Amino acid sequence: MTQTCDAIVIGGGVIGLAIARALARDGLRVTVFERNARPGGEASWAAAGMLAPQAEADAPGPLFDLCLKSRSLYTDFAAALWEETRIDIELCPAGTLLVASQPEDVAALHAKLDWQTAAGCHAEWLSPSDVQNLEPLVRSHGALYLPDDWQVENRRLTQALIAAVAAAQVPIHCHSDGLTLCLEKGRVVGVEVRDERWSAPVVINAAGSWAAQMSANLLGLPARVIRPIRGQMVALQMPVSLRLRHVIRTSQVYLVPRRDQRLIIGATVEDVGYEKAVTAGGVCSLLSGALATAPPLAAASLIETWAGLRPLAIDHLPLIGETALAGLWCATGHYRNGVLLTPITAEIIRCLVQQLPPPCEMAPFSPRRFSASAMVCSDATPPA
Ligand SMILES: Cc1cc2nc3c(=O)[nH]c(=O)nc-3n(C[C@H](O)[C@H](O)[C@H](O)COP(=O)(O)OP(=O)(O)OC[C@H]3O[C@@H](n4cnc5c(N)ncnc54)[C@H](O)[C@@H]3O)c2cc1C
Helix, strand or coil, rough: CCCEEEEECCCCCCCHHHHHHEEEEEEEECCEECCCCCCCHHHHHHHEECCCCHCCCCCCCCCHHHHHHHHHHHHHHHHHHHHHCCCCCEEEEEEEEEEEECCCCHHHHHHHHHHHCCCCCCEEEHHHHHHHCCCCCCCCCCCEEECCCCCCHHHHHHHHHHHHHHHHCCCCCCCCCCEEEEECEEEEEEEEEECCEEEEEEECCCCCCHHHHHHHHHCCCCCCCCCEEEEEEEEEEEECCCCCCCECCCCHHHHHCCCCEEEEEEEECCCCCCCCCCCCHHHHHHHHHHHHHHHHHHHCCEEEEEEEEEEEECCCCCCECCCCCCEEEECCCCCHHHHCCCCHHHHHHHHHHHHHCCCCHHHHHHHHHCCCCCCCCCCCCCCC
């Protein structure tokens, strides 16, 4: 028997869930398919939750603009999720310190200060004693303060999106491995899972690091158009006597303090395929980076380690929109910024599906840039 809906979303991470929620709020009948036993258990769960367009960017450009736009949506996004679900995603506006751990870091941070203030962003240089006053645990040669780079608790964000999708009557079909796309007259018209068929005029591939595995053959995309980049993470439980108030980033590690006194330390950047092991070397480099930045952390308890896979496109830009194959859409490749880019991605897909003008220039992010003629294939090293 064939079931019919208006849109199918493949992948139950923050991107797929936020898209499903946005389309359902517009009155569309949406169905989500998730390969795992539960949604939200991959990169979206593994992330650190930083909303950090300024900390992440090395230069202005379309991705920087997209990230800024998404950051500006977060306050309303968090409030709406609270209204819908009563789940607080812990949006924390304390800001981020980019710490100069070595004297030679200072020049690069000043260069960032210059181009970001010229771009109209807030950024402020802090002397070592300013940093000491703000964050007594941190050793530094000064720091760039980015008051608008915030953080959320991404695991709570995932829970909130699952609850919001449920409240909007969107079914999530888990264990959907083996899902295939249905094609008719050169367009995708639905999906098939274990002999059951769902038809919809819009099928959205939001399968994160696995997105190209599923559709590479159909789209004629190179198999590595999206590839996984492993990030290992460590969590400490801080004693009550130790406290960090801001997100702290150095060239080696970042430290993200949560409301419940956990401290998230991340992250490695490793091109090792679909391998999610936590390694001795990974944990060692994270802990040594963290203790060099804030030596009193040596007293904190190590409570959790994990790893996740960031979806990286070969040109390092996300793919958002309809593909060259009619009916098949794509929302993936968000790499290190998928939590940040969740609200804008959902809004872009909603607008495009509803044939409304998208909230930003979409050409740099169109999946069609990977059509055979447009392809400039590069296997460049992932940006750190
Ligand atoms: C260690 C680490 C730290 C990070 N820190 C940050 C950060 O601080 N800030 C930030 O903005 N971003 C961060 N990111 C990046 C962010 O987590 C990702 O960009 C984002 O979660 C991607 O969301 P997604 O929904 O596309 O992917 P995922 O969360 O991976 O979800 C994809 C889903 O698709 C499912 N799926 C796959 N194949 C199929 C299939 N064939 N059928 C059905 N379902 C399928 C998967 O099981 C999965 O649930 C981090 C990532 C990692 C790994």
